[in-house]
Every structure is written in structure tokens, then in C-alpha cells.
Amino acid sequence: MSVTTRSLFKSYGDLVAVNGIDLDIKPGKVFGFLGPNGAGKSTTIKMLTTLIPPTSGTIEILGVNAIKNPLEVRKKIGVVLQQPSYEPNLSVEKSLEKYGMMWDVDKKTRKQRTEELIDVFDLREIRKKKNEDLSIGQRRRVQVAREFMHEMELLFLDEPTVGLDPGARRNLLNYLKNKAKAGLTIFYTTHVLTEAEYLCDEIAVINKGKILAVDTPDQLKSTFGQEKTIKIHLLDRNDKLAQLLSGIFGCTLDFNTGTDIIIQSSKAEIVLSHVLSILIENNIAVEDLSAMPTTLEEIFLKMVRDTNESNN
């Protein structure tokens, strides 16, 4: 395993930030770590990257006890923290070069990697610009690129795409996918659920310091998202339709504006055939009709909402 934690716990006085987390992350996989603000994601990353010690529990990173041998762990990992980090008066290329030097990468390799990363992260035009003169997105690109100046077995990325434009975002995700294919393990946190779905082999959802679920994106969807959503957009408002549709069992109806109808059901195929029959029999004109599986985002929101409600 690349990461193993058992009963990981962190508290600040009375505030419990992380409450007994167990993780098992396989090598060469992209592990998504999702949760709302204040769920405990960054605290978990800080513990896994040895920045802060846990209150209790165990952490093993790449076979090394991270609590007893933090330096050994840090030599093997790369970390892109959530907050920006940069040296304001260094140029982009100098930042990359100096970061490589800090990691004891030899001069020839540093030069070669600097050129590679400038190309991969589209930094050619700003290579001579000082970090303090860059936009937030450009600075973030440099921060992420910089981490690839050194060799590592495990990379922690805490919301790395914040501030990136869609092109740079997709570019980074593809680069990470290729790195994972080449054997790099990636621990990835994000608020953008489509990113997690695109990139991650496995996803953990955390809320209020506890892991709610860990599984592959598909498995999460099939376990927690059996409902499908049917959306109907009518040409004209039809007051009779509400009464007609209310006879269908096993679904929830939302008439919204009267011309937009949203139906949710775990037996969407059966419900859809009933709906179609009713529409045809009553000659009701439909402008648009779609049936969509539940997205990861909907599942995530539902899980977080459910735990918040049960805690309250």
C-alpha cells in the first residue's frame, strides 16, 4: 500500500477535525478525497505529509512509519498544498530550477526538466516573468509544475486546479493521468466532482472528520445513486398533467414552473414508459425530454446533506 492509516484522529482542543480515519491507497492509483469546506481534508493531508502530527492513530506512507520517520517519508513524496507558495522575486524558470536544486536534483537533469515542464504546463511565454507579476492561475501552474522537478513515488495535490482556466485544467488532469499510468500514486482533493470522476480510480467522501464512503466512482454511483432523473419540458403549461402523473408509483415529482417537470425514481425505465403513455394519450406536446443517471455531484451532495441532518 502507498498509504495506510488506522484510527487517524486529530483534535484542536474541543474541536475534532479528523475523527478516526482508516485509509488504504494502492500504488499507482489516483485516490480522490472529497468533502465540503471544513470536512477535514486539509488536516488529513497535513498529517499524511507529516506537516502536523496526529493526536492518535497510525500513518504508514510507502512502507515507512510517518510519525516516527517523517523525513524519510518527505524524501519520497511530492506535495502541492492548497495555499499558494512561491518566491516573489524569482522568475518562473528560476523558481523551477531552484526548487530542483532544493531537492538535490543534479544540474543537467534540472535544466532538462525545467524545459520539459515549461512546455507541458505552457509556461514558455511567462518563463522570464517574476512570480509576483503572475496571475493567480499562472502562479498555480508554476506551483504544480515545480513539484515535478523531483522524483517521487506519491504525490499529494490539494485542490490543484483552483484558479486554472478550463484548458489548463484539462491539460493538468491528462498529465496526472499519464503520470499515474507510469506508476505514480496520487492523492487528490478537489471540489470539482467532474474532475474527480474523470481522474480518480477510487474516491473517499469525508464529512465532519469521518469517511462516509470509499469506492470507485462507478461503484459509488451504483451504490448511492440508483435513482435516475427524468426531465420534461412542455411546450405549454398543462394543469391537468400534475393530476395524471400523480398516479404513477415509485417516484417523486417536482412541477417546478409548470412547464418543467422533474421526476426522480429508482425504477426510472418503468416510470418513463408510464409518463410517455400519459403524454401520448392526452396529446400533450413535449419540447424536450431526458433521462439522466445521478451524477457524482448529486451523490456527494446527498451524502453530505444526510450526515449533516443526522448529526443535527
Place this chain on the structure above:
Amino acid sequence: MNPTIRLVNRNLTISLNPGFLVWQVIFPIVYIFVAGFAYTALIDSVQFGEMSLDYPAFIASGMIGFNIMNSTLVSGIIIWNDRKHGMFEQILVGPFKRSHYILSNVYTIAIVGLISAALITAIGFPLFFKSVQFNLLTIPFLVFASIVGSILFGSIASIISTRLRSSEGFNVMINTVFLFFAFVSTAFYPAQGAPEPLATGFYLNPLTYLVDIIRAGIFGTFNEFVMLEMAVLVSVATILFVVAIKLLTKLDL
């Protein structure tokens, strides 16, 4: 390469930018050559121990200590900059221990202090060469003053860096400290003849001890009082260094 040396390399790269170097050279030159000669109309000579020094020689030797303080205060703010720009955390998730980071800052400050002292000694040498009394202790005294002074003022900057987060607060504090140390000292004028409270104030300031030791080294005026000043300077530097290290070690992430 040793992790501390790699961090020193990085610290020097970010500290020794052209603006810093110009500030370190132009500012003292103006003081030495403009103020030094302009004030000769008012100050004919300054009594230093048994010697009578002309004012340019007096101020040039004082500027060595002043520049050590100035440069190490500036390089001491590396910690504050690293915290402000997220590099403190980034370094601590890299292949470094906190002790590597602390040591690298101590070394950087000492190197900057030594370079600064050497630079001003070279610039000021034509002005005080008539009075220089070279002997076996001259160089050791200058090196001692550079290292102890750097650690002392670097520790002060580090302590301020660990306590303050806001730019405004930090700038106000550094400028206040700078003004007090620079002008309530014997760097620019002698304590003899100053009003009593001010003369006492001079000796509450470590820069006074630092420039006295430097002058003792350059002009060969060693006596028991200088020895006492050396002891005081080492003691204060040690205390401040220990406090700075403790604060840095406990710095929250």
C-alpha cells in the same frame, strides 16, 4: 549536497537581488562620503579611547556595524516572507527538517553580515587607513563582530517574523527597531558629550557595542571596557538566538 547548504543557496538567491545589493552599497556610501565629509564642518575630530579620529574615519567604521545590522535585519525577514508566501510550509513538506531550515537562516544571515562588513570595510578603508592600527586582533575582532552582530540582529528579525503576520504590522515594527538601533547608537556620533539620558540610551543598544568592538579592532584600542562589551554582546546574542530558535521551533503550521 547537505540539506542546510541547499537551503542557504536558495536563501542567498532570494536575498541577494539587485535592489538589496544597491541598498547595501549606495546607502552606506552616501552616509560615509556625503554625511562624513559634510559634518567635518561641524565636527573636527572625535575622541575614541586614547585616539583622536577625524569624522569620516569615525563614521566609516560605524557604518560597518550599521551595515551588519541593516543587512541582517533584511535577510532575517526571509522567515516572514516564507510564511507570507507559503514557502515555509512548502519547505517543511520537502526533504528538510525544521532544524535545517533554522540553521540555513542562521548561516544566511551570518554570510550576509560578513559580506556586508567586508564591503563597507573595503569602501571605508581609504578614509580610516591613516588611523588603522593593524595587529593580530584586528581581523578576529572584525569577524567576531560580524558573526555575533549578524546572529543578534538576525535573531531580532526572526523573532519579529514569527510574531507578526500582517505586512503593515511587520513593516512598522522593523522600521521602528531600525530607527532606534541606527540612531540611538554610537554608529554616527560618540556617546561622550551627548545629553545624559541619550548617552545612557546608546548603551541600551547592541549596535553601540558592535561598533565599539569594530572600532577597537580597526584602531587598536583594546581595553577592559571593550572586553566587557564583547561579553555583553555575546550574552544578548545568545539569549535572542535561543528565543528565536524556540519560537521558530514552535511556529504553527
